[in-house]
Every structure is written in structure tokens, then in C-alpha cells.
Amino acid sequence: MNRFILVALSLVTLSLTACKWTDFDDLSDQAWAHSQDKPSIGSTDYGVSIVGASTSGDGGLVSVVSTDAPTYSTISYDAKGGSKTGDTVLKLGQHYIVSLSEKPILVTDGAGNVALVEKAIDAGKIAVVSGPASAPADLAFAGSPPQAATYAGSTLIIAAQAAAANAPNLFVVDGANPVGNCIATEPDGTTPLAAAAIAADTQNLWVWSTTGDVFAYDLTAVKACTATLAAVAGTSFSPMTAFAPGTGARIHIVGDAAGAAEFAILAGHADKATNGEVVVLDLKHAGGPMQISTLAADGLLSSTVATFDSSMYLVLGYPTKTVKNVAAGEVDILDLDPTTGTLGDTPSETLFDAQPENGEVFGRDVTTMAFNGHTVLVVAASNEVFSYYRTSLYPTDTRNPAP
């Protein structure tokens, strides 16, 4: 038999039976979600806290705080959806932070700046790593352990547990400099502020206290913050469930076109696994804040408010929730009516890892990122950060070009 014919037949057979393994690369590029694995930055637990740090332009940027050992890094996304670890990787041990709390405080001003607020290695000091996400600077100043932080414009406001009576518990940092501190009291006028979460609108600094009460301080007074600070009268509200928020509690302010607060969304849990709750308050109610709706949210650890394709949603992370019989965690996205403050009864979309693994803690933090001019959802899990370039809520692929 002619050997040439044999070879030709074999090659034809091979070509007919061969599998194109590059198809999986092509298919992977078409996946709606992109996963960034833990880079080699010296931390064993990557993505404890994340926050979107990009504002406009092509691609996107997310700040990531990891632990063991503590590091700060970024994920830089290109317009096509590819990602890499940013050039700046801070070993936080060299920036006053030797250990991180269970839920590190990582906030953004929405203009490209981020701030990581932690107890400093030096006793009686607060450590802040803040500034442009790609090149933040460190700062440490006298203060008690921080409990919550938020940006009010470019001003970073930090609520801390008072070390003693009449000790400062509210700190104001402008850029790289602490500009003031004051002694804030709760609405009773005597109890030192103990904040589980804080958030600011254009007029007030809203507080969700560790006892479950909601009240506000005048923002101008907060920024001045030189002596004592009392809550604004008529802003106090105690949720009917007397819910006491713990780790991961957040207060989200939904404002009007002018930035004035209309609704407050309280999301948190009393302990790690149970007693989670979401409460929506109408802040403009004539008689003071009024509870509009509540939602049981056991296991809730993270939350954010996002606007996808002009629709507003509340994103809730449940990192211990069981998915496909595996305690891998999931993220629920609920409709949020910005006019009435009403939450959807059931999630508009539920996200989880298509291949869930036990202990994956999918949704231990959630945030949004400006990506190619769109807002996309970013979810942190154990040693993975998922970026959703497309969901059923924003079905047009945000990648440029779309795969």
C-alpha cells in the first residue's frame, strides 16, 4: 500500500476527529463574568474588601484589600475585559497596618480616590491609606479604633469608638492631612457616638448606630469638627425591629437630583450568620424618618446600591449561603424604586459561582465599577474577584469590542 496515501488518510482522519482546544479560550472570552485570581502579592486571603475606583474612560479599576499578610492592590481592567494586577501593591505592614479587622473599612469618594481605614500598629492611632487608587498615601494619627468611614465629597470622615468619656470619636481627614476631630453624641445628647455605619449626602452625615438607631449630623458642622457635635434634631429614628447591626453593616443614602437624601437603606446583620436585615427609611417624611420596607437577610455581609442601565438596584452579598448544596455564597440583586424607596419582593437576579465550592464566600464584598463608561457589578470571593460585564439586568455586553 502506498505509504503516502496512508499518511494522507491519517491526517484527514485526525483533522476530522481533532478537538479545537482554542474553542475554550474563545468561549471563555465570551463568558459574561471575568474572574481575577489571587496574584502573587504576599497575601493568602485575597479580596477581603473591594471597592470600585474608576470613574470614566476605557477599562476599569478596582481596589482590593487582602490579608495574611495585609496588602492593598488594584485590579486594572482593559476595555476588552482582560485584567491584571495594578503596579502598586502596598504591603500594609509598611503603612502602619499590621493586621486587618474582619471587615476592613474600604471606601471611595466616587472620584477616583479610595481610603482604607484601620487601627494603626501604634496604640491609640488610626491608620489611613488614602488617595488615588493607583497610588494611595499612608497616614496615621491619634485616635481610637475606627468603626466606620465615608467620603463626603473629598473629605474623609471617620467614626471611631470613643476611648473614654469626652474623647474624640469623629475624625475628619482632608487629603493626606487630618483636619479635625470632635466629640459626637447621639440624639440623647450625652451618649458618645457608636457608629456601625455612616454615609453622607450633601447636607448631613447619616449614622446607623450600633444600637440600631438612625440619626444625622450636620455635614458642615462635621467638617468643622472642633469641639462637640450633637445630632440634628428630628432625624432620629429607631427601626421597629430594634436591629443592632454588626460587621459589614452599611447605610446607603439614596438622594434626589440635588444630592439631598430621600431614602436610607440599612443593610447588615447582628452576627455573622443570622439576624440579617434590610430596612428602607423614608428620610423626607414630614414626621421624621419612616420605615418603608424591611427584608430579612440572614447571613448578609455586604451590600451596595447600583444603577444599571438607569435602573436602581440593591445588591446584597450572602457569602455563607448554600448554593447547589454547597455553602459557597450568593449575591441577590433587588429592584429599588428610587421614587418610592420600595424594594422588590424577590431578587431580579441571583448570582453565584457556576461551579460553587464549599467556603468560597462568594459575595463577601460587593461593589460597582465604571467600566467603559458603564456601571458593572464586581463581587469578591475567596481569592477571586468576579467582574460581571453582562447580566440579565444589563444584557448588552459592556466590553469593547464585545466578544
Place this chain on the structure above:
Amino acid sequence: MNSRVLLAIGIAIAALARPALADDDTLKKAQASFDQAQNDYLAGKFDEAAKEFQDAYAARPFPQFLYNVGAAFHMKGKKSSDVESYGKAVEFYKKYLSEEPNAADKAKVEKAIGVLEAEIKRLKDVPAGAGSGSGSGAPQGPSQEVQSLGEVKVRGLVVIESEPQGATIYLDDTKKGAFATTPWSGSLEGEHKIMLEKKGYRPVDTTLIADPQKLVLYKGGMSQDSYLSWLDVTSNVAGADVFIDDKSVAPRKAPAGTNVPPGKHTVWVSAEGYDEYQTTIDVAPGQNASVKAMLKGSPLGRLDVVGLGIEDSHIMLDGKELCDHGPCIKNVPEGDHTLTVTRPGYKSYTKRITIQQKQETSVKMIQTPSPGRGDAVVAYVLTAVFAGGGIFAGMQASDLHDQLKKEIAAGMPPPDSNDPRFLHGKIYAISADAAFTLAGITALTAIWYTFRDKGPPTRAQIDARAIALQPEVGSTYAGLGMEVHW
């Protein structure tokens, strides 16, 4: 006219007028005397045996009877050291050779004559009374030379006759050609088929068992058949194969004559090295017809295929069987030929050889066993394993591809880019490709192993040597002599 002349004429007339029945009587008388003589001979009554053999000879003068008379006197002389008996033995041995000058045992008989004549001389030279217990060394028995001749046995005889005489005798098979013409007498051994044919007579045949110590008679009575025709086939090549109407039967040897039914007959005459001759002849009832086949031949050389294991080999020349098995010695037309030698379990041998006129081409085969195919089997098994693995991995890759594609299209929830199934699918696909590649390689290897010729080929040593044929004539023979030079 005297009375002696009248008696001779009377005997001659009686002989000429003797009917066939008289022949039968003489034959029976000869057989009866022979049988009696044989019995006497075995009983040691050598004088009686000699007389009965002479009576048999008187009835039918077969030379073998004379030999038997000599044998009887020979044995009597040996037993009694009787000079007179030895003398008679010599006398009848000589008569035998006189009537059968080309006897096959001529040398042996001549030797016996010499020994006996020496013995007679030796006995005559012994003084009288020396043999009666004087103890002086006189001969007490036959000499050492006589002893060495051994016990002499009388000889049987086969007699084949026909009525009428003159029929052609075929022995065992017509393809051997004519054996003799009746009447015939001589020695045969074992069982034979005797066939008699004569022009205008129906052929007859019988089976005859020849006893070397008995007189065996066969006389075929042939009846006339005016309807049969007679066909004679002759050829310029003696011994050529003659086929009449049917080429599947054993051929006769030219010249051949046989009865045939009236009508058209096809005759083929062929001989090795000659072109086949064919003709059709129309024979009328009761008539004689003849075919003279002039064969045209081409010059011949001889091909001799030998070697170890050639007995199990099949030899083909130009695609046609030359020998069913070796050793194979055949005359082959000169020119180029393709020789093919095959043997089960051994590599076949094919060679273009040139046969030259009057030359013997000797091909000594050195055959090599065919290689085993175990390595090919292993390669086929590996091919199957790799192909099976490739199919499995390919199916897994395909399933994962379809699954991921479906989930991506559904988007609830969408798999992420680092979903392990992408990696698994890629690994499966690469594994499938690798397995298919290996399967292809091993398949090619297996095919190559199947058809490759491993080990040395079967080869042959080819020698050509001249054959010189020349006529030779001697005192008692004529023929062709051959010299071989190489």
C-alpha cells in the same frame, strides 16, 4: 523321399495346422511340469526337478526354464559335490544365455558358470579315494567360491499371450506407453494391470499378480469388432503425450494406437519444450486412421531449483506452476523468465532469471522465515487504546463545550472566565488531540509493522553450467551422453 524327410514334413504340417487350442494345451502342460518341478526342487529332488523343467521347456521353450534346469543341477552338484551335475548345470546355464543373450542377470550367470567350471576342475584334480575319510585334506563339500554363490532359487515366469497374437501390451497405465507385444514372457514382480489392444479387436484387460517362483500365465481372448476404428498417432518426438478427445485423462505416449468409435476426434500431442500440436480427424467405421504430429519446439535449457526446505516449497515460473514442490528439475524454453518460490511461513522469492540453451541453471534457495507480527499487534492495541482515550476525552470536551456555551447563552448564572470547566475542557481537548495524534502515529506504525519486511530476504545462489549432449555408440548400446561443465 526317405521316411525321415516325410516325418519332418508331417511335423511341420501338423505345426502349421495346429489350432489355438493346441497352444493352450502346451502352455498348460508347461505350467503343470513347471509346478511339479518346483515342488521337486523344494523337496531336494533335483534330478526330478531338472527333468520336469526340461519337459516344461519342451512344451513351451521359454529360456527361463533352461535356467531353472541349470539351477537344479547346480544345487544337486553342490549337495553331493557331483562333477557330472556341475557339468550339466554349466551346460544349461550356457543354453540359457544363448537363448537370452540380453538377460538382465547375464553377468551373474556368467559368474556362476565360471565358479562351477573351477569347481569341476578342482574335483577332477582330487585323487581317487581322497574324499572317503582319509583325513588328507581332500574336499568334503563345495568350495568357498561355490558357497559364496549361495542357495540358487528357480525363477518364475510371466507369460502374456493373446488370441490372436500381436496385440499391444500396456502395463498398469496407457500413459506409460506400449510395454510389449504378445506373445511376451519375462519377469515381473507384484500386482499389475495388463491391457491388451489390437487393431479391429475389442481391448481386454486383467489384473495379474506375479510370483517370482511361479509360472504365471495370462492369455487374453480378443473378439473382433468391425464397428471400431483404429487411430494411430505418431510424432517426431518419441514419448510425446497423446490426448484423444479428452485432455483431463492420463495421456498415452507416442507412438500410440487405439480403437476409437467412428466419428470426429480431436487429437493433441504435446511435449515439454515444444508447441502443442492439435488436429481433428474424421474416422469412418472399421477404418484405420493415422495422425502424424510434427512438433515444433524451442531451444531448451534446464532449471534446477533446490535448497533446504525445498520439499515444502511451491515453484512457479512466469505465473504458472512449474513444480508442486521441490526439488524441481524441468526443461524450460530459453529466454527470460520470472521464477517465484513460495513456502508457508517463509518469505517468498521472486527473481527474473535468464535460461540459456543447453545450460542448466541451478537455483539453490536459502529461505528466510517470515517475521512475526507481534509488534504490529502491540501497535494496533496501542492505537485502539489511544483512539479510545481520544474519543473519551473528545466527548468530555464536547460535553463541556456545549454545557458552557448553553450556560453562557442563558446567563443565569453566567460562568466566569475562570470557571474550571474551561480549563478542564481545554485539557480534555488537548488530550483528545494528543491521543488522536498518538493513535495516528501508532496506527501508521502498526500498518508499517504489518507490511514491513523484517530480517534478511529469502535469497538464492544461481549458477549456470553448460550441458553438452552428444551421440554415443557402444558395443551393446547407443544413446546420448552428457557432459556438464561449471
